[in-house]
Each structure stands twice: as C-alpha cells, then as structure tokens.
Amino acid sequence: MTTTIIGFPRIGENRELKFATEHYWKQELTQDELLQKAHELRLKHWKLQKDAGIDLIPAGDFSFFDGLLDASYLLNVVPKRYKELGLSALDEYFAIARGFQNDEHSVKALPMMKWFNTNYHYIVPEFDDDTEIKLNGTKIFDEVQEAKDAGFNAKAVIDGPYTLLKLSRFIGKKQAADFVDDLIKAYNEILAKVAESGVEWIQIDEPALSFDVNDADHELFTKLYEGILANKAGLKVNLQTYFGDVRDVYEEITTKLAFDGIGLDFVANKKNLELVEKNGFPADRVLFAGIVNGKNIWRNDYEATVATLKKIDAKNVVLSSSSSLQHVPFTAKNEQQLPADIQKHLSFATEKLAELHDLDQILAGGHDDLLKANQDLFQSVKHPVNDQVKERVANLSDKDYQRTPSRAEREAIQKKEFDLPELPTTTIGSFPQTKDVRQNRAKLRHGEISKEEYDQFNRDKIKRIVEFQEKIGLDVLVHGEYERNDMVEYFGEKLDGFVFTSNGWVQSYGTRGVKPPIIWGDVSRTGSITVDETVYAQSLTKKEMKGMLTGPVTIFNWSFPREDITPEASVTQIALAVQDEVLDLEAHDIKIIQIDEPALREKLPLRKSDWFKEYLDWAVPAFRLVHSPVQASTQIHTHMCYSEFGDIVKAIDDLDADVISFEASRSDLTLIDQLVAANFQTEVGPGVYDIHSPRVPSVEEIENIIGKILAKLPTSKVWINPDCGLKTRGEKETFASLENLVEATKKVRGSLHETR
Structure with missing residues (x-):
C-alpha cells in the first residue's frame, strides 16, 4: 500500500521556526533569512518523511502562523484595515495574526479560536462586503514546486473552501453563499497552477464535515465541489476529513461528487468504519485511511489496526495518519530521561512515520516479527495503581458535587x-x-x-x-x-x-x-x-x-x-x-x-x-x-x-x-x-x-x-x-x-x- 500523512509539525525538532520567527519580529533577522530558515526546515522534514518510508509527502502544510490564515490570505480574504498599513506581504500576514501598532496605526488582530477539538488555535477569517476573492500570493505553488525540485513525491495540501466559510465571520450583508462562485473560480485556478508543478494529488482539507451538516450546509458544500471538481486540471483530488466522522455526507462524497480520493479518520470514533462497512466504498476511489493517531502519543496497536483495516472493503487504500501530526511532539528519541518502561510506549510524529511503514510491511505479508514485537510491547504496559485514589472516587456521592448555599446567597x-x-x-x-x-x-x-x-x-x-x-x-x-x-x-x-x-x-x-x-x-x-x-x-x-x-x-x-x-x-x-x-x-x-x-x-x-x-x-x-x-x-x-x-x-x-x-x-x-x-x-x-x-x-x-x-x-x-x-x-x-x-x-x- 501507499503511505502518507495529512501534515507534519512545522516548528522543527528544536523549535527552530519559533526562534527564527521571533527573531524576525524583533528585527534581529531579515525577511530573507527567515524565509531561508523556513526553506531549510521544509527540506529537512520532507527528507525525514521519505527516509522513514512515507511514499506521498505533503507540501503546503507548512505555515508561519496558521494554515487557515494561509488559505484565507492566498484567497485575498484580507480586511481593508490591514492592507492600508502598507506593509510587505509577510508583515501584513503577521499583522492579521498579531495586530500592529506604530506611531501612525493601531490595528487589532483578528479573533483567534480553538481548532476543532484540539489545543491548536486558528485565526478567524473575516469576510466583508468589499472582500474580493482572488489569488493573492504564491505560497502553496512555491512549496509544491520546492518539493518537486528537491526530488520528493509530493502532494499539494490546502484548507478547503467549505471549512473556510464555516469557520469565518461575516461583517456586512454578504454571507457565505455570496462568495461561492468566486471561491469556485479561485480553487479552479489553484488546481491549475498546482498541476503545472507535475504533482499527481492535491489534498483539500475539509474537517468541518465532521460537524453536524444541515440542509443549508449540504447545499453549500455540494455547490462548491460540483464547481471545483468540474475542472480538476488533470489533478487527482483527495477530500481529506479528520477529527470525526462524515455521517451526514458519506453518500454524497462517495457516489455523487467526483473526488478521486477520500480521507477518513478511523481513530476519532467508530462511525466512519460503520459507514464503510454498511455502505461499502467505491472501487474507483482511493480511501486514505487514517489509522495512526495524530493526536495522542502512544504506540499504535498493530493487531487492532490490522483488524480494522480487514473490515474495510476498499480496493485502493492508502495508509495515513488520522489527522496532521502537528498535534503531537516532533520525536520521542530524545526523551531518554524517561524510564525505559514508559519511553518505549511513546510515539511522536517521527515515530508515527515508522509505524505507518511497519503497518504497510505487515499488511504486505512476511513480517510477523513486527506484529509479534508490537504485541509483546502492549502486554508489557504497567500503569501505576493507587488504591486510595480508587477508593476515594468510588465513595463519591451526588452531594459531593453540590455547593451550598445558592449562588445568589453567596453573592450577597x-x-x-x-x-x-x-x-x-x-x-x-x-x-x-x-x-x-x-x-x-x-x-x-x-x-x-x-x-x-x-x-x-x-x-x-x-x-x-x-x-x-x-x-x-x-x-x-x-x-x-x-x-x-x-x-x-x-x-x-x-x-x-x-x-x-x-x-x-x-x-x-x-x-x-x-x-x-x-x-x-x-x-x-x-x-x-x-x-x-x-x-x-x-x-x-x-x-x-x-x-x-x-x-x-x-x-x-x-x-x-x-x-x-x-x-x-x-x-x-x-x-x-x-x-x-x-x-x-x-x-x-x-x-x-x-x-x-x-x-x-x-x-x-x-x-x-x-x-x-x-x-x-x-x-x-x-x-x-x-x-x-x-x-x-x-x-x-x-x-x-x-x-x-x-x-x-x-x-x-x-x-x-x-x-x-x-x-x-x-x-x-x-x-x-x-x-x-x-x-x-x-x-x-x-x-x-x-x-x-x-x-x-x-x-x-x-x-x-x-x-x-x-x-x-x-x-x-x-x-x-x-x-x-x-x-x-x-x-x-x-x-x-x-x-x-x-x-x-x-x-x-x-x-x-x-x-x-
């Protein structure tokens, strides 16, 4: 099988991007020096993935601040007050995320919210009646070309228009539906420009499909992708979801819309597996199966994962992480201060790359040693037990959760x-x-x-x-x-x-x-x-x-x-x-x-x-x-x-x-x-x-x-x-x-x- 991941930590093994960016903000680093550091990190991370056996490597998941901000900036969703600052593109981008103040201007940053059910934050895009959707910058195209030029088998990665609209705020009379036609046109241009680099796949992330999808949402999503998929420019398009299930749109995305691949999270809950078992998966689509946990740091249970994959009746399967690996630390290899019986159970981002490769080898056959070693590992888990704690919890009653007197009496x-x-x-x-x-x-x-x-x-x-x-x-x-x-x-x-x-x-x-x-x-x-x-x-x-x-x-x-x-x-x-x-x-x-x-x-x-x-x-x-x-x-x-x-x-x-x-x-x-x-x-x-x-x-x-x-x-x-x-x-x-x-x-x- 092919192996891939949804995304990789961009901060670096030793937080190199953090320190370089902060030096830039303090004017201790030039813009060219910051961009060079980012280039070096991307090359290093792509090589690490390739060396670990990852076949299809994401390009475009890198960000100086936030991926959704990158997508909205690329699409020119930039409020006028930031454009009026007269800054360079990079500084304008940072002003949106951090605010800006000098002797002439004082502008607040855009709101910041939690990214679904993680401790990662995204900058909330702002649409207004003057927003003009058009391509603004070349970030994704440059990074995809960078990966191709360096010899990596890359896929392009970008946040999708449905998630962008669902997570944005709208200032003025225009609402999400008013921007659909322009977004379709812009994503068609994105696909065409990405195709020029020669990559085979583009991954369009739509985690908002894991929310409840009502009739209006369904209409919005369908209209967007009927338009986008009508002109794929020769690219294969993978609709990537994560953090939950797609129960409200499963039939639509598997049978009615012309996606070439569909990425499903099989870790977050059991519902996606139930959907595939009940409805099947089309033979002419590729299933990007999220089976290595992108949000927790424990080793993958190979036996359980193989059992899950055997329940999936899909002709073409790519093994993937359940979400971007940016939600876990970079590598566990440096955590030698931990007791060995704990350290051996840890799997951070780089270790998860190896797990995907192991699972690929196991499924190919002839690698029972990998499966046996993993089974022995899981049988050796010994969590410390405190009997007093367990007894204290067992003795709790309803009154232990109620404070008296009432709030109004306490207030007085x-x-x-x-x-x-x-x-x-x-x-x-x-x-x-x-x-x-x-x-x-x-x-x-x-x-x-x-x-x-x-x-x-x-x-x-x-x-x-x-x-x-x-x-x-x-x-x-x-x-x-x-x-x-x-x-x-x-x-x-x-x-x-x-x-x-x-x-x-x-x-x-x-x-x-x-x-x-x-x-x-x-x-x-x-x-x-x-x-x-x-x-x-x-x-x-x-x-x-x-x-x-x-x-x-x-x-x-x-x-x-x-x-x-x-x-x-x-x-x-x-x-x-x-x-x-x-x-x-x-x-x-x-x-x-x-x-x-x-x-x-x-x-x-x-x-x-x-x-x-x-x-x-x-x-x-x-x-x-x-x-x-x-x-x-x-x-x-x-x-x-x-x-x-x-x-x-x-x-x-x-x-x-x-x-x-x-x-x-x-x-x-x-x-x-x-x-x-x-x-x-x-x-x-x-x-x-x-x-x-x-x-x-x-x-x-x-x-x-x-x-x-x-x-x-x-x-x-x-x-x-x-x-x-x-x-x-x-x-x-x-x-x-x-x-x-x-x-x-x-x-x-x-x-x-x-x-x-």
Missing part, C-alpha cells in the same frame, strides 16, 4: 465580605515571564543555584509585582506565577501520576508552544502546590490576593491521556487532587481562588448530539467537585478563552462558580449577547483588551469597551480584566496596558456616579 455574602468597588479590576493571573525568570528556572534545573536561591529570586519578583499592582490601583491582586513553567505542566509536576518530556513541544498558536504532561498512572496530590507563593504574596498586601489554580478538565485536556481508563475516571482523579489544593488555600485564609478552565470546550464532541452524554455530563460535575466543599464567603473564579462558548453558556453557568472571566476582546464582545440571552447568573469579567497582541490599548479604547459591556450587563455583575494571562507579553507593554485599564475603569466609575 461575598459583596459584604470583600467590599470591592464597582467594576472591580484584576488580572487573569500570570505576569510576563521575562528572560531572567526563565534563566532562574534553568539555573535551578542545571544545578547552578540552590533551591533557596531560586525561591528567593521568585519572592523578589512577587514583591515587585505586588507593589506594581498596588501602585496602579488594581483591586484584586495576583502573585504573578513566576515559579510556573506552564499552567498545566507545573501542576502535573506536583501531582503523582504524571510524567514529563524534555522536548515534547506542540504548537498552540503562532510561535507559542506547549509541552503537555503525560498521564501515566492514578493521579493524586501529595503536598501543597501553590500555597507558599500565594500566602507570601498575601502577606505583602491588605488587598485580596487570588489563589491561582488550573482546573481538572483543562489539566486533562492539555495532557496526553491514558487510553486504558475513561476520560471521566481520569478527570475525577484530577478533580479530587485540585480540591485538596483549594481547601489548603482556604485554610490559609486565601479568600478568592481562581480555578481556570480555558480548555472546557476543547474536547466537546463535534456532533451536538454527543455533547452531554460523551462530555459535559462528566466535565461540568468535575469542576463542581473541585470547589463544592468551600465556605460561602470564599469566592470561586474561573477563566475561559479562545473558544466559541456561546452554545454551551448554560453548561458554563452550571459550573456554579461565583465569577467567570472570558476572552471577549478579539470577538468584539459577541459572547455578552449570548450571556444575556441565556439569563446567565454568574458575575463576569469580559476581557477588555487582547493580550496576544503587542499593541497597547488606549484609555479611551478600554473606556469605550467597558461602556459597551455595561450597556448589556448590570454593573453589579461586571469585573474588568484583560482577556487572558500575561505570561507571553513583555513588561513594558503589559504595565502600560494595565495602567490604562485601571485609569479607564476609574473614569467609567466616575461617569456612573455622575448619572445617579
């Missing part, structure tokens, strides 16, 4: 307890992790300083940031989180049941990477995690200091999970461990505790019919389990960001937190309308400025945003804060932005008093 108690001003100001938690902070952590890791010296450095940082917050007049303070490498990794390091990589970086957005922990055994808390730093910070001020925790659902969703127990069982273990930390903070007189759940929506099933029974029915109770035992006077906050939360507002209210802060600035506060419509009861802190952009919002800008918020929400229900943590920003821009936030809030308070 807490208003009296804290006596905060109207529109209380705070931050989401972290402050900039400057170079000296990272160096301090590295020195401890390398044994260059003692633990006492390390802690003293952090205490000095905490003292400085508490003084800054008091100076500018924030109402509820934070300690800055200088001791934390990552909001999930840090907690995992303090809990039993987790193991950690040294270089297991995965792209989250742009140049931002995360290093997800690995859940290996039963999870428990063996000692305090955040108490020392929080109590020290509280000792420095008479204002309330927030305890800052990461919630159980986010810890689970941002880790690589076990596959031998259910997600619900794993999350419940984590929730009990975090509950222990909450009660410890409360016992140390920390009265406001924030339990962040930015990833709550992340693993929501793509089909709405599966939302509750497969996810929310255990994810929401897990959060309640964390805070249910606290006193009524203890105020529980949580934070969520960069997902479309409007459709699960009721579930979020059911978390029974006292205050919820949301990312809202990039999405133009549209979430507030949804909160109002759902009669949302929790106090809220809609983010008033975008922290993922280096621009500094003015006092007037923030004042205007607060005014828009108060036009829709009662003053008594509103907090004022940035839209996310400040860890990734520089201090200069952060301090200026927060000063403006406080000043704007004071002005709004003054105007409120004048009108009373």
Whole structure:
C-alpha cells in the first residue's frame, strides 16, 4: 500500500521556526533569512518523511502562523484595515495574526479560536462586503514546486473552501453563499497552477464535515465541489476529513461528487468504519485511511489496526495518519530521561512515520516479527495503581458535587465580605515571564543555584509585582506565577501520576508552544502546590490576593491521556487532587481562588448530539467537585478563552462558580449577547483588551469597551480584566496596558456616579 500523512509539525525538532520567527519580529533577522530558515526546515522534514518510508509527502502544510490564515490570505480574504498599513506581504500576514501598532496605526488582530477539538488555535477569517476573492500570493505553488525540485513525491495540501466559510465571520450583508462562485473560480485556478508543478494529488482539507451538516450546509458544500471538481486540471483530488466522522455526507462524497480520493479518520470514533462497512466504498476511489493517531502519543496497536483495516472493503487504500501530526511532539528519541518502561510506549510524529511503514510491511505479508514485537510491547504496559485514589472516587456521592448555599446567597455574602468597588479590576493571573525568570528556572534545573536561591529570586519578583499592582490601583491582586513553567505542566509536576518530556513541544498558536504532561498512572496530590507563593504574596498586601489554580478538565485536556481508563475516571482523579489544593488555600485564609478552565470546550464532541452524554455530563460535575466543599464567603473564579462558548453558556453557568472571566476582546464582545440571552447568573469579567497582541490599548479604547459591556450587563455583575494571562507579553507593554485599564475603569466609575 501507499503511505502518507495529512501534515507534519512545522516548528522543527528544536523549535527552530519559533526562534527564527521571533527573531524576525524583533528585527534581529531579515525577511530573507527567515524565509531561508523556513526553506531549510521544509527540506529537512520532507527528507525525514521519505527516509522513514512515507511514499506521498505533503507540501503546503507548512505555515508561519496558521494554515487557515494561509488559505484565507492566498484567497485575498484580507480586511481593508490591514492592507492600508502598507506593509510587505509577510508583515501584513503577521499583522492579521498579531495586530500592529506604530506611531501612525493601531490595528487589532483578528479573533483567534480553538481548532476543532484540539489545543491548536486558528485565526478567524473575516469576510466583508468589499472582500474580493482572488489569488493573492504564491505560497502553496512555491512549496509544491520546492518539493518537486528537491526530488520528493509530493502532494499539494490546502484548507478547503467549505471549512473556510464555516469557520469565518461575516461583517456586512454578504454571507457565505455570496462568495461561492468566486471561491469556485479561485480553487479552479489553484488546481491549475498546482498541476503545472507535475504533482499527481492535491489534498483539500475539509474537517468541518465532521460537524453536524444541515440542509443549508449540504447545499453549500455540494455547490462548491460540483464547481471545483468540474475542472480538476488533470489533478487527482483527495477530500481529506479528520477529527470525526462524515455521517451526514458519506453518500454524497462517495457516489455523487467526483473526488478521486477520500480521507477518513478511523481513530476519532467508530462511525466512519460503520459507514464503510454498511455502505461499502467505491472501487474507483482511493480511501486514505487514517489509522495512526495524530493526536495522542502512544504506540499504535498493530493487531487492532490490522483488524480494522480487514473490515474495510476498499480496493485502493492508502495508509495515513488520522489527522496532521502537528498535534503531537516532533520525536520521542530524545526523551531518554524517561524510564525505559514508559519511553518505549511513546510515539511522536517521527515515530508515527515508522509505524505507518511497519503497518504497510505487515499488511504486505512476511513480517510477523513486527506484529509479534508490537504485541509483546502492549502486554508489557504497567500503569501505576493507587488504591486510595480508587477508593476515594468510588465513595463519591451526588452531594459531593453540590455547593451550598445558592449562588445568589453567596453573592450577597461575598459583596459584604470583600467590599470591592464597582467594576472591580484584576488580572487573569500570570505576569510576563521575562528572560531572567526563565534563566532562574534553568539555573535551578542545571544545578547552578540552590533551591533557596531560586525561591528567593521568585519572592523578589512577587514583591515587585505586588507593589506594581498596588501602585496602579488594581483591586484584586495576583502573585504573578513566576515559579510556573506552564499552567498545566507545573501542576502535573506536583501531582503523582504524571510524567514529563524534555522536548515534547506542540504548537498552540503562532510561535507559542506547549509541552503537555503525560498521564501515566492514578493521579493524586501529595503536598501543597501553590500555597507558599500565594500566602507570601498575601502577606505583602491588605488587598485580596487570588489563589491561582488550573482546573481538572483543562489539566486533562492539555495532557496526553491514558487510553486504558475513561476520560471521566481520569478527570475525577484530577478533580479530587485540585480540591485538596483549594481547601489548603482556604485554610490559609486565601479568600478568592481562581480555578481556570480555558480548555472546557476543547474536547466537546463535534456532533451536538454527543455533547452531554460523551462530555459535559462528566466535565461540568468535575469542576463542581473541585470547589463544592468551600465556605460561602470564599469566592470561586474561573477563566475561559479562545473558544466559541456561546452554545454551551448554560453548561458554563452550571459550573456554579461565583465569577467567570472570558476572552471577549478579539470577538468584539459577541459572547455578552449570548450571556444575556441565556439569563446567565454568574458575575463576569469580559476581557477588555487582547493580550496576544503587542499593541497597547488606549484609555479611551478600554473606556469605550467597558461602556459597551455595561450597556448589556448590570454593573453589579461586571469585573474588568484583560482577556487572558500575561505570561507571553513583555513588561513594558503589559504595565502600560494595565495602567490604562485601571485609569479607564476609574473614569467609567466616575461617569456612573455622575448619572445617579
């Protein structure tokens, strides 16, 4: 069989693309030097795939920031305000993703949302009535030609028009259907130009087909591809889907539309296999079978995979990954610090290439040794068991998930307890992790300083940031989180049941990477995690200091999970461990505790019919389990960001937190309308400025945003804060932005008093 993958990590084995891009942003690298580094990485990654035995190599999956942004930029879906900046094409592209500010211009970035059910983010394309669809740039054509010139058997890769339209926002009278004809014309031009390079296949990614597809969606999809496939320019077109099943369009794509290949994910759920078994697969099409997991890091079970493939009655099959491999780290070969009995079970992107080759060899026959070795590997798995944890979970009852008294009663108690001003100001938690902070952590890791010296450095940082917050007049303070490498990794390091990589970086957005922990055994808390730093910070001020925790659902969703127990069982273990930390903070007189759940929506099933029974029915109770035992006077906050939360507002209210802060600035506060419509009861802190952009919002800008918020929400229900943590920003821009936030809030308070 032929082997291929949907996409490969572009960041590099040692995050070379991240560092090169950031050097470019700092003007420490020229544009030509950045482009050369990208060229070198692509060649290296293509060679790695070829050497591993991959037959058909993707070209066009590389991106400096985000693949959907690449597709929208190629199609000239660029709002006028960015074009008016007069920048080079690359800088204009970055301005869309990051925002732009100089003495003459200040433009916010486009919104950023989670990519389906992953921790990767995409830039939300914006169509308006002036959008003119046409080819704008040569990225995909250059990369395909680059691969061909270097001697690689390449396929072109591009995001499809249906997914582009489904994930975009439309500003003005024109809607998705109004752009169909122009998109057909543009994709016909793309196919013609790709064909000039001599490649045989183009992969058009349409993961949005894994959502529910209603009649209007079906009509949109059909019209797009009837037009595109009418003029394929001699190319073979593979419709590539992933992250879910295609139950709503299976008949259409296999029998009515002229696709040459269809890519199906056989890992995400069982439905695609059921569809193929029930309906068959046409003999004149190629099935790109996604059978190696692109989202988790465990070795492939060859016996189970071969059994799945034997159930598929298809004449032409290409073995593939279930999704792009960009959602897993680059290679496991460098993780030699892990115990051998763990390391041997890991499969990152490069190892998955080898697995595809192995499966190809096994299916060809004569390689029983590969199958036997894999079977022995799976029989050797030994996850650590904690009987006390299992007993504690088994003894839980319904009352353990309910907090008393009611939210309204708690709100009255807490208003009296804290006596905060109207529109209380705070931050989401972290402050900039400057170079000296990272160096301090590295020195401890390398044994260059003692633990006492390390802690003293952090205490000095905490003292400085508490003084800054008091100076500018924030109402509820934070300690800055200088001791934390990552909001999930840090907690995992303090809990039993987790193991950690040294270089297991995965792209989250742009140049931002995360290093997800690995859940290996039963999870428990063996000692305090955040108490020392929080109590020290509280000792420095008479204002309330927030305890800052990461919630159980986010810890689970941002880790690589076990596959031998259910997600619900794993999350419940984590929730009990975090509950222990909450009660410890409360016992140390920390009265406001924030339990962040930015990833709550992340693993929501793509089909709405599966939302509750497969996810929310255990994810929401897990959060309640964390805070249910606290006193009524203890105020529980949580934070969520960069997902479309409007459709699960009721579930979020059911978390029974006292205050919820949301990312809202990039999405133009549209979430507030949804909160109002759902009669949302929790106090809220809609983010008033975008922290993922280096621009500094003015006092007037923030004042205007607060005014828009108060036009829709009662003053008594509103907090004022940035839209996310400040860890990734520089201090200069952060301090200026927060000063403006406080000043704007004071002005709004003054105007409120004048009108009373």
